[in-house]
Amino acid sequence: MNIKLVFRIISILMFIISFFLLFPTAFALYYDEIHEFKVFLIIIVCAVLCSSILFYLLKSDKKQNLSSKDGFLMVALSWLTASFIGALPFYFSNSIPCFTDALFETMSGFTTTGASILTEIESLPKSLLFWRSLTHWLGGMGIVVLTVAILPVLGIGGLQLIKAEAPGPSVDKITPRIKETAKILWLIYLGLTVAETILLMFGGMNFFDALTHTFGTLATGGFSPKNTSVGFYNSTYIDIVITVFMMLAGTNFILHYRMISGRYRSLLQDAEFRTYLGIFAAATLLISFNLYGFYETVGESLRYAAFQAASVLTTTGYATADFEKWPYFAQAVLFLLMFVGGCSGSTGGGIKVIRIFSLLKQAYNEMKYLLHSRAIFILKISGKTIRKDIMYAISGFFFLYIFLVLIVTVIVASSSQDVATSLTTALATVGNIGPGFGKIGPAENYAFFPDYVKWVLCFAMLVGRLELYTILILFTPVFWRK
Amino acid sequence: MNIKLVFRIISILMFIISFFLLFPTAFALYYDEIHEFKVFLIIIVCAVLCSSILFYLLKSDKKQNLSSKDGFLMVALSWLTASFIGALPFYFSNSIPCFTDALFETMSGFTTTGASILTEIESLPKSLLFWRSLTHWLGGMGIVVLTVAILPVLGIGGLQLIKAEAPGPSVDKITPRIKETAKILWLIYLGLTVAETILLMFGGMNFFDALTHTFGTLATGGFSPKNTSVGFYNSTYIDIVITVFMMLAGTNFILHYRMISGRYRSLLQDAEFRTYLGIFAAATLLISFNLYGFYETVGESLRYAAFQAASVLTTTGYATADFEKWPYFAQAVLFLLMFVGGCSGSTGGGIKVIRIFSLLKQAYNEMKYLLHSRAIFILKISGKTIRKDIMYAISGFFFLYIFLVLIVTVIVASSSQDVATSLTTALATVGNIGPGFGKIGPAENYAFFPDYVKWVLCFAMLVGRLELYTILILFTPVFWRK
Numbered sequence: 001m002n003i004k005l006v007f008r009i010i011s012i013l014m015f016i017i018s019f020f021l022l023f024p025t026a027f028a029l030y031y032d033e034i035h036e037f038k039v040f041l042i043i044i045v046c047a048v049l050c051s052s053i054l055f056y057l058l059k060s061d062k063k064q065n066l067s068s069k070d071g072f073l074m075v076a077l078s079w080l081t082a083s084f085i086g087a088l089p090f091y092f093s094n095s096i097p098c099f100t101d102a103l104f105e106t107m108s109g110f111t112t113t114g115a116s117i118l119t120e121i122e123s124l125p126k127s128l129l130f131w132r133s134l135t136h137w138l139g140g141m142g143i144v145v146l147t148v149a150i151l152p153v154l155g156i157g158g159l160q161l162i163k164a165e166a167p168g169p170s171v172d173k174i175t176p177r178i179k180e181t182a183k184i185l186w187l188i189y190l191g192l193t194v195a196e197t198i199l200l201m202f203g204g205m206n207f208f209d210a211l212t213h214t215f216g217t218l219a220t221g222g223f224s225p226k227n228t229s230v231g232f233y234n235s236t237y238i239d240i241v242i243t244v245f246m247m248l249a250g251t252n253f254i255l256h257y258r259m260i261s262g263r264y265r266s267l268l269q270d271a272e273f274r275t276y277l278g279i280f281a282a283a284t285l286l287i288s289f290n291l292y293g294f295y296e297t298v299g300e301s302l303r304y305a306a307f308q309a310a311s312v313l314t315t316t317g318y319a320t321a322d323f324e325k326w327p328y329f330a331q332a333v334l335f336l337l338m339f340v341g342g343c344s345g346s347t348g349g350g351i352k353v354i355r356i357f358s359l360l361k362q363a364y365n366e367m368k369y370l371l372h373s374r375a376i377f378i379l380k381i382s383g384k385t386i387r388k389d390i391m392y393a394i395s396g397f398f399f400l401y402i403f404l405v406l407i408v409t410v411i412v413a414s415s416s417q418d419v420a421t422s423l424t425t426a427l428a429t430v431g432n433i434g435p436g437f438g439k440i441g442p443a444e445n446y447a448f449f450p451d452y453v454k455w456v457l458c459f460a461m462l463v464g465r466l467e468l469y470t471i472l473i474l475f476t477p478v479f480w481r482k
Numbered sequence: 483m484n485i486k487l488v489f490r491i492i493s494i495l496m497f498i499i500s501f502f503l504l505f506p507t508a509f510a511l512y513y514d515e516i517h518e519f520k521v522f523l524i525i526i527v528c529a530v531l532c533s534s535i536l537f538y539l540l541k542s543d544k545k546q547n548l549s550s551k552d553g554f555l556m557v558a559l560s561w562l563t564a565s566f567i568g569a570l571p572f573y574f575s576n577s578i579p580c581f582t583d584a585l586f587e588t589m590s591g592f593t594t595t596g597a598s599i600l601t602e603i604e605s606l607p608k609s610l611l612f613w614r615s616l617t618h619w620l621g622g623m624g625i626v627v628l629t630v631a632i633l634p635v636l637g638i639g640g641l642q643l644i645k646a647e648a649p650g651p652s653v654d655k656i657t658p659r660i661k662e663t664a665k666i667l668w669l670i671y672l673g674l675t676v677a678e679t680i681l682l683m684f685g686g687m688n689f690f691d692a693l694t695h696t697f698g699t700l701a702t703g704g705f706s707p708k709n710t711s712v713g714f715y716n717s718t719y720i721d722i723v724i725t726v727f728m729m730l731a732g733t734n735f736i737l738h739y740r741m742i743s744g745r746y747r748s749l750l751q752d753a754e755f756r757t758y759l760g761i762f763a764a765a766t767l768l769i770s771f772n773l774y775g776f777y778e779t780v781g782e783s784l785r786y787a788a789f790q791a792a793s794v795l796t797t798t799g800y801a802t803a804d805f806e807k808w809p810y811f812a813q814a815v816l817f818l819l820m821f822v823g824g825c826s827g828s829t830g831g832g833i834k835v836i837r838i839f840s841l842l843k844q845a846y847n848e849m850k851y852l853l854h855s856r857a858i859f860i861l862k863i864s865g866k867t868i869r870k871d872i873m874y875a876i877s878g879f880f881f882l883y884i885f886l887v888l889i890v891t892v893i894v895a896s897s898s899q900d901v902a903t904s905l906t907t908a909l910a911t912v913g914n915i916g917p918g919f920g921k922i923g924p925a926e927n928y929a930f931f932p933d934y935v936k937w938v939l940c941f942a943m944l945v946g947r948l949e950l951y952t953i954l955i956l957f958t959p960v961f962w963r964k
Contacts, residue, residue: 068853290896332895332904336888359881366878367955369871371550388870389851395877396848399841402884406818413814414772419919420902422814437901473849 004058005066006074011054013078013143017085018047023134024089027208028127036127039093047085069479072470075144079462082143083107086135095128100451107458108446109135110143111465112347114222114317114434115457117447121227126208129225133212139465140219140249140347141189145182188256189347192218196245203238217245220348222317222434229442230307231320239303239320243310247280250314250342271382272343272354276313279340279353283309283333290330305330312337315349317434319442331437338427338436349432349464351401355394357381362391400468405430408460415453429457430464486540487548488556493536495560495625499567500529505616506571509690510609518609521575529567551961554952557626561944564625565589568617577610582933589940590928591617592625593947594829596704596799596916597939599929603709608690611707615694621947622701622731622829623671627664670738671829674700678727685720699727702830704799704916711924712789713802721785721802725792729762732796732824753864754825754836758795761822761835765791765815772812787812794819797831799916801924813919820909820918831914831946833883837876839863844873882950887912890942897935911939912946 021044028037066074083106089095090102101117108115109132118124124132193214200210209225216223226232230242248256255273258266267273287305288298295301304321311318312334323334341350358381365377379386408426413419417439424436425446435442449457463471473479503526510519548556565588571577572584583599590597591614600606606614675696682692691707698705708714712724730738737755740748749755769787770780777783786803793800794816805816823832840863847859861868890908895901899921906918907928917924931939945953955961 068855072852328898328900328904329892329896331901332892335895335901335905336892339884339888359878360885362874363878363882363885364958366875367951367958368960369875370554370951370955371960373550391874392844392877393848393851395874395881396841396845398881398884399877400845402821402880403842403845406821410811410814410818413817414811416810418810418902419813419817419906420900422810423817423905424901469849469852473852476846476849478850478853 014051024131110139112221136219136221137215250348252345324441496533506613592621594703618701618703619697732830734827806923
């Protein structure tokens with residue numbers, strides 16, 4: 001392993017995080033939050049110093065490449081570093097006086113989970129609320145992808161890193177050069193950010209609220225600077241804008257790229273996207289049907305159903321209604337959506353539509369084999385053949401996902417939580433969703449969990465965001481064998 | 483397809499079921515239940531008549547074989563026929579006046595689920611309670627296996643049938659001839675039945691109670707003729723006997739055969755059995771630890787923990803304690819066990835230990851591939867190589883299992899049940915367990931569900947008992963294509 005190079009890249013990442021800390025610092029200045037301004041400034045100075053020292057100490061003349069082992073280690077360490085640095089402003093400003101809580105909030109931000117330990121969100125200084133939402137935005141597209149996009153430090157190995165971080169079983173290359181791909185992804189992300197912010201401001205939000213809610217939407221994060229989340233505005237227009245952008249964020253960004261390039265047909269040819277839309281439509285209809293009589297008009301039922309369905313499906317976690325007060329069938333549909341997640345190559349978490357879709361097709365193939373044991377059935381998705389080894393990886397992922405969720409369930413339950421709360425806490429953190437059922441419903445928060453549970457949930461969020469293998473592989477003996 | 487032959491075998495099965503109906507008829511006579519005696523007699527006469535007519539009408543001179551399609555159809559129809567005939571005594575004796583309920587109870591019996599719609603079990607005539615338990619015993623080892631064992635009607639195709647019915651991904655052949663294997667399995671089953679009945683009678687049970695509880699234990703069923711299940715006796719001795727026999731019933735019967743043949747070492751070499759014992763021991767210890775202070779002594783905690791752990795793990799469903807009153811951690815451990823099940827080749831249901839174990843090993847192999855993409859890692863269990871196509875079938879099974887559980891959850895929730903009740907109802911029926919959490923806890927029953935849910939649950943129990951593929955394959959277009 002090339003530990004030196006790994007830490008050198010980490011030092012660059014520290015620098016990037018420091019750079020992004022300048023934005024909340026500016027907000028602190030703008031909103032006259034002098035105490036927070038000082039805290040941010042000190043943290044930035046320290047981080048830049050550390051990063052520079054590390055960078056020069058680890059200088060090397062040789063042109064170096066990262067092995068796959070280095071890649072996994074580097075991505076894992078990047079996320080840990082980002083979360084630790086990111087937690088400092090909350091902690092040192094005394095806004096979140098307990099470090100575990102500060103780390104939980106930041107990890108929840110970077111992993112785009114959106115689970116919060118804050119009981120009174122609006123009492124936080126604006127600059128910290130902005131930083132809280134910015135962690136979503138950075139984590140959504142991936143901090144390592146960002147590093148790859150910005151810096152020419154990596155020769156070969158970039159794709160390896162993106163694969164270790166990026167969501168979904170396959171990252172199609174848009175361009176032959178990985179750096180170009182990373183740049184295009186970030187540009188689309190930026191474009192969507194500008195678009196949603198403007199649209200939300202049209203709906204009456206001020207710039208601060210529009211921007212932070214946009215971050216939460218596009219990263220499929222779910223942090224809102226309001227105690228009552230998006231429900232605060234009670235505006236049909238805002239609900240629709242956010243619903244649409246949640247769905248866009250949960251779409252494979254390569255499809256966005258194709259749309260921009262004018263290849264409209266590819267959208268309809270994409271089996272994953274069609275399935276994703278189908279699940280959303282079916283869930284929305286089933287829920288609105290069940291909500292008949294709960295809201296005054298059919299339109300309102302549709303509005304709340306679509307928002308909550310998109311929020312859970314894309315693993316965002318925003319709320320405009322306390323779905324725990326809904327009839328049970330609607331709740332069960334949302335519970336089902338907790339097992340799905342966004343598309344591959346999107347900012348959404350969860351198991352991902354492509355995996356569910358492939359596994360269904362594969363299970364069907366298995367039945368065909370039972371009837372014709374000597375035939376060969378090829379698994380095709382969107383016209384492309386899915387290789388057997390990819391199917392293996394997908395099956396392995398699905399099993400590990402359920403396994404991890406159940407283990408986390410038992411650990412959460414050990415702090416005396418009922419089965420429904422424990423299970424949905426596990427689903428909501430491993431899937432990077434945010435709210436669940438029972439004591440962590442959309443009107444609740446994660447503050448009441450004891451510290452050890454919060455640490456386990458931090459781990460669960462990270463493992464979920466980095467698609468299990470990247471983190472879990474570090475715990476295998478095979479990884480550390482020479 | 484050879485529909486004629488399929489129905490001919492069904493007619494034999496009807497005859498076998500009629501034969502077994504003689505036992506409750508004898509009990510009816512013994513307990514002076516004249517009304518039930520008449521009902522049983524009429525049903526037997528009708529069934530024998532139907533079966534004979536069918537058998538002779540479908541006579542054929544040619545020696546015929548079953549294709550794999552015929553096999554699936556025949557097994558599915560066998561179970562449906564058995565359940566329909568089995569429901570008649572409950573219905574016509576007016577003990578269960580609603581046919582849906584009667585069918586549910588019988589399906590729950592044959593599939594060894596043990597979910598009951600009876601609110602007042604002890605008020606039923608003894609002969610019907612005996613029949614109720616006998617359905618467990620017949621379904622436990624498999625009514626088709628029984629047919630194969632008894633009758634020389636099938637040339638080739640017997641293994642096909644057993645595979646479609648028998649639990650677990652692989653049925654090792656004990657003897658080269660499938661009929662011999664089926665006979666040996668039933669003889670072991672019979673031997674264990676005699677042993678447990680005698681042991682329970684030593685503990686103070688009368689013959690009737692001992693026999694019915696034995697049926698429920700060895701089939702991993704869970705029907706008890708007592709309202710409070712095994713808890714009625716409140717005897718440490720009885721608890722221990724039943725715990726041990728539940729664990730024996732959840733063990734691969736091939737291991738029993740090897741033990742009888744003196745091959746003791748094979749027990750310890752069997753990875754599935756070791757894992758199975760390990761899970762049981764870990765669960766028992768974790769639960770007893772959590773129950774500290776709940777019961778008066780450590781011994782009592784262990785006794786109740788071991789019984790409930792074995793009951794859920796083996797998918798029996800007997801209860802000596804209302805685990806819904808236990809602390810949440812203990813409940814969560816039991817919830818976790820609901821995802822496991824017995825060993826392959828046992829009478830237990832669920833996903834089965836071997837599948838969980840293989841999937842874990844496979845997931846670990848996937849991580850190795852991430853590090854050494856060009857290497858080849860062979861999956862070995864108990865020293866035997868697991869072929870890739872078997873691993874595929876196992877992954878497909880696991881996915882379909884979870885998928886089915888979630889779909890059933892949503893359907894149950896549509897009858898206004900909360901998420902915990904709905905989910906565990908789905909787990910308890912697909913896994914053939916019986917009790918779950920919420921409104922179907924060990925002190926509750928399934929009576930309150932509306933009819934359409936009961937029909938769906940009947941389907942779920944059957945699909946679970948026949949290991950998904952056998953039933954689900956009938957719903958694929960590929961099955962019905964020429």
